[in-house]
Amino acid sequence: MGGAQPCLGTRLCVPARKRRFSVTKTPPPASRNRLLAALPAQDQHRFLTxxxxxxxxxxxxxxxxxDPVSFVYFPCESFISLMAPATNPGSLEVGLVGTEGMLGTSLLLGVAEAPLxxxxxxxxxxxxIAADDFLRQLREQPALRRRLERYLYVTLLQLAQAAACNRFHRLEERVARWMLMTLDRCHSASFHMTHEFLASMLGVRRAGVTGAARALKEQGLIDYRRGELTVIDHTGLLDAACSCYGHDGAVYARILGS
Incomplete structure (x- = not known):
């Protein structure tokens, strides 16, 4: 497994593809983002306009x-890694934002710059949505503000859990957890992953990830070929992951609803 991967130091170094996106003509259903789907129908329609x-x-x-926060994103099919910069070349993923969340929570705190x-x-x-429009919607829609503030609280708890996980849990457990988190957000049993990329996300050496992935494969939980990973036994992968995966899901369900 190979390929060019991002490296995070005092500056983030990735291929020159900053903010690449295209505007499409067929909008996704709002229900694909759980934060927006839970809003009252009238508030949801008003926001999406x-x-x-x-x-x-x-x-x-x-x-x-x-960076200044110019836009807020609510993923419908995509998912986004939040990275912690390191003083040495490398990176560490501390959060993952998919259809359950949003990117741009610092605006809820009155801070118009990206923290990560x-x-x-x-x-x-x-x-x-443009930052100015988003702030206007927060002022005019109390239900929207309440829900997003609760999401921010969930995010803070999950970031704290991720810090503990990176410090105390075995690499094989962390790899299984990362796979489950990605699986939840890609809506497929298969996704692209290289050992180099996963090592970068977890802030560990490639050899450690290779050994952990091999152990999961030998247990019949996953398969991977040419950068494509397939989860074969979801229940078994749940058992192999650390308790942080279940903890994050329980926190989200308790605060925001399942």
């Missing part, structure tokens, strides 16, 4: 740390 659909391309860099680099991991559609 000031949004546009864009297709996010895999590998695109939507923001760097400290955001890298599109899985391509697909997303609703996009």
């Amino acid at each position: 000031v949004c546009e659909e864009v297709k996010l391309e895999s590998g695109s860099l939507l923001s760097r740390t400290g 680099p955001a890298l599109v991991q899985g391509e697909g559609g997303a609703w996009r």
Whole structure:
């Protein structure tokens, strides 16, 4: 498994594909984003009238740390990695945003700059709204603000859980957790993944990821060929993952509903 992969240092280094997207003519159903789908129908319609659909391309860099937040994204099929910059070359994924969430939560706190680099991991559609329009909607729609503030709370809890996971849990458990998180957001039993990319996301050496993936494959839980990973035994992969995966899902369901 190979391919050019992003590296995060004091600056984020990726192929020159920053903010690549295209505007499409057929909008995705709002129900594909769980935050928007849970809004009252009238509020949802009002919000979507000031949004546009864009297709996010895999590998695109939507923001760097400290960039002005020009747009807020609500993924419908795509998913986005939130990365922690490191002082040495490398990277560490600390969050994953898919159809359950949004990119641009700093605006909820009155901060108009991106706190973390955001890298599109899985391509697909997303609703996009300009920052000024988003702030106006927050002022005019109390139900929207309440729901997104609750999502921000969930995100903070999940970031704390990710920090503990990276420190205390075995690599094989973390690899299984990452696969499950990606599986939830790509809506398919198969997705593209290289050992180099996964090592970059987890902030570990490639050899460690190769060993963990081999162990999961030997247990009959996954298969991978030429960068394509397929989950064969979802239940078994759940058992192999650390408890953080279940914890994150339970927190989301408790605060925002299943």
